[in-house]
Amino acid sequence: MTGPRAPWVLLVALLATGLGLHDGFFGPRAVSVLLEDAAILLTASLGAGIVVAAGSIDLSIGSVAALGSLVAARLSQSGVPLPLAAACAVAVGALFGAGQGWWIARRGLPAFLVTVAGLFAARGAAWSITTGSIPCGTEASAWFDDATYLLPMGYRLTPTALVALTATAVVALWITRRPAGRALLATGGDAEAARLQGVDTSSVVVGAHAASGALAALSGVMFLGIAFAGDAALGSGLELDALAAAVVGGIALSGGVHPPLAAWVGAMILTLIKVLIVRDGSLDASWARIAGGALLLLAAIASRRPVASSKS
Amino acid sequence: MTPARRAWSALALLVVVDLVMIPDFHRIAWVGGAWRGLPIDILEHGARLCLVAIGAALVVATGGVDLGIGTVMALSGALAARLSAEGHGFPVVASAAIGIGVAVGLVNAAMVVVGRMPPIVATLVPMVAGRGVAHLVAGGAILAVDAPWAVRLGSGTWLGMPIAVWVATGVIAVVALLLRRTAVGAGLAAVGSNPAACRIAGVPSGRLITLAYATSGTFAAIAGLLAAADVRSADAHNLGQFVELDAVVAVVIGGTAISGGVFSLGGALAGALFLQTLTVTLHAAGVRSDVAPLPKALLVLVAAVVSHPQFRIRRTRSAS
Numbered sequence: 001m002t003g004p005r006a007p008w009v010l011l012v013a014l015l016a017t018g019l020g021l022h023d024g025f026f027g028p029r030a031v032s033v034l035l036e037d038a039a040i041l042l043t044a045s046l047g048a049g050i051v052v053a054a055g056s057i058d059l060s061i062g063s064v065a066a067l068g069s070l071v072a073a074r075l076s077q078s079g080v081p082l083p084l085a086a087a088c089a090v091a092v093g094a095l096f097g098a099g100q101g102w103w104i105a106r107r108g109l110p111a112f113l114v115t116v117a118g119l120f121a122a123r124g125a126a127w128s129i130t131t132g133s134i135p136c137g138t139e140a141s142a143w144f145d146d147a148t149y150l151l152p153m154g155y156r157l158t159p160t161a162l163v164a165l166t167a168t169a170v171v172a173l174w175i176t177r178r179p180a181g182r183a184l185l186a187t188g189g190d191a192e193a194a195r196l197q198g199v200d201t202s203s204v205v206v207g208a209h210a211a212s213g214a215l216a217a218l219s220g221v222m223f224l225g226i227a228f229a230g231d232a233a234l235g236s237g238l239e240l241d242a243l244a245a246a247v248v249g250g251i252a253l254s255g256g257v258h259p260p261l262a263a264w265v266g267a268m269i270l271t272l273i274k275v276l277i278v279r280d281g282s283l284d285a286s287w288a289r290i291a292g293g294a295l296l297l298l299a300a301i302a303s304r305r306p307v308a309s310s311k312s
Numbered sequence: 313m314t315p316a317r318r319a320w321s322a323l324a325l326l327v328v329v330d331l332v333m334i335p336d337f338h339r340i341a342w343v344g345g346a347w348r349g350l351p352i353d354i355l356e357h358g359a360r361l362c363l364v365a366i367g368a369a370l371v372v373a374t375g376g377v378d379l380g381i382g383t384v385m386a387l388s389g390a391l392a393a394r395l396s397a398e399g400h401g402f403p404v405v406a407s408a409a410i411g412i413g414v415a416v417g418l419v420n421a422a423m424v425v426v427g428r429m430p431p432i433v434a435t436l437v438p439m440v441a442g443r444g445v446a447h448l449v450a451g452g453a454i455l456a457v458d459a460p461w462a463v464r465l466g467s468g469t470w471l472g473m474p475i476a477v478w479v480a481t482g483v484i485a486v487v488a489l490l491l492r493r494t495a496v497g498a499g500l501a502a503v504g505s506n507p508a509a510c511r512i513a514g515v516p517s518g519r520l521i522t523l524a525y526a527t528s529g530t531f532a533a534i535a536g537l538l539a540a541a542d543v544r545s546a547d548a549h550n551l552g553q554f555v556e557l558d559a560v561v562a563v564v565i566g567g568t569a570i571s572g573g574v575f576s577l578g579g580a581l582a583g584a585l586f587l588q589t590l591t592v593t594l595h596a597a598g599v600r601s602d603v604a605p606l607p608k609a610l611l612v613l614v615a616a617v618v619s620h621p622q623f624r625i626r627r628t629r630s631a632s
Contacts (some may be wrong), residue, residue, distance in 0.1 A: 240440065
């Protein structure tokens with residue numbers, strides 16, 4: 001089965017498997033842990049999805065996440081309140097992404113090369129802050145430790161999960177309801193046609209990369225909520241997992257296709273597979289990666305264009 | 313100046329800088345029946361990058377990209393370590409390791425040619441799944457490789473030069489000869505520059521693309537063997553990590569267009585040696601290792617700008 005419903009069917013199947021195999025799989029604690037586990041990948045894949053939908057690619061996500069986590073940790077350590085520190089980190093990510101977008105859209109350089117350069121540059125910038133890790137301020141740590149948001153029936157959300165879900169909702173609304181969302185899909189589908197219809201495609205690409213950078217940095221900031229520290233080694237390979245999640249969720253690499261909740265579905269599927277395999281215990285954790293690769297293959301086959309309209 | 317020549321010039325310039333800046337750079341000594349010195353080190357450690365860069369150049373020429381290189385290195389290293397530990401001799405170990413490289417290359421090619429998938433997604437599949445398989449092969453541990461073949465391959469010399477350099481030279485010479493003597497090189501570039509015209513002209517595009525990915529997989533597997541032999545161990549997690557990116561960078565520095573259609577083996581070779589020399593230079597110049605990726609970022613950007621057709625068009629326009 002292909003089409004936009006396939007990832008949802010898979011997600012439901014995985015959830016059903018979890019429910020069948022483990023007691024309390026939908027219990028308050030398990031759900032909270034699952035969402036927390038998925039938060040970083042989810043946030044990173046939102047950015048990857050936007051960039052891919054615009055017909056571009058961003059390989060710098062992992063490095064920008066590391067940079068973002070270090071900026072936020074360093075600021076919070078020196079007494080800056082956490083929201084401000086996080087905002088600064090996200091701004092750094094957005095600027096970095098916009099810079100890459102500028103090279104791609106305005107200078108016409110291949111996105112692959114520009115973001116590989118970005119991968120090295122952001123990692124270098126992160127390493128120039130520190131090569132190790134920076135603990136965040138005591139107030140921030142204490143807050144991360146305590147803060148949960150109560151939902152009905154005893155369910156709780158950690159701050160990272162809440163932020164990730166909010167970001168998901170914002171992106172979904174943006175794509176479906178805003179003109180910018182339609183401009184994004186038009187640009188990714190056929191940049192030339194979009195330009196002729198009056199879409200400022202360069203701005204769309206710059207904006208998509210800025211969003212990806214901001215979300216990558218945000219995913220780095222979330223790492224503070226899990227480890228109470230920023231880390232220079234964070235996120236190595238995150239860009240590829242994010243790309244895989246986006247494609248598994250139904251975003252076509254050829255651009256122009258972005259089901260509203262694709263990144264969420266993709267990230268949840270990949271995280272659930274990992275959780276199920278780890279909880280089962282009889283399979284090596286490496287199988288999670290192998291399953292992820294297999295899913296990516298299926299998703300890519302499902303999303304390819306028919307021969308006649310394939311780009312040469 | 314052709315892009316390839318530009319890459320060689322950049323390499324020559326860097327070597328001159330090194331000769332001036334690093335006092336011991338020119339000192340190559342004959343120690344214990346082999347040449348030793350910084351340039352020899354560069355060649356020895358650069359051999360792997362040269363190999364994978366040549367493979368990557370062929371793939372990029374067809375308009376593709378191979379993100380699976382690092383994973384194939386990890387797979388081949390892990391498999392070699394496992395078989396070696398089980399007491400198999402070098403012929404078995406080497407053919408299995410290279411076999412897995414060919415296999416991954418063929419799978420990549422099948423996804424691109426038959427599956428019509430974008431190369432970046434197709435080769436992302438082995439990249440995501442491959443390290444998982446490598447972990448399984450290695451049994452989740454870092455395996456030691458201390459068989460006699462690993463010692464010879466990793467630190468042996470022949471006629472005064474490291475074995476790794478001979479392996480890379482031999483393999484690259486064969487490729488260069490094949491490309492020069494047959495129409496394969498022209499075919500690869502043709503497929504990359506205009507697939508539709510190739511189809512109409514009867515160029516066997518599918519077979520050429522398959523050849524490119526299979527070659528890239530094979531060379532990655534050989535590089536994995538060399539890497540495992542070099543450090544006498546196979547670490548499924550770290551072996552060959554990000555090598556695919558270094559390979560693409562080397563290829564682009566060497567004047568191969570990332571969009572395909574134009575490629576230069578010599579350029580890729582120069583690009584790989586340039587990257588390796590740069591690493592040594594930065595280290596010797598005392599550039600803090602914590603900012604070491606920054607010059608690389610700059611280099612990629614410069615190479616991309618210089619090699620981009622629009623840059624050339626703009627320059628000729630402003631000249632006229």
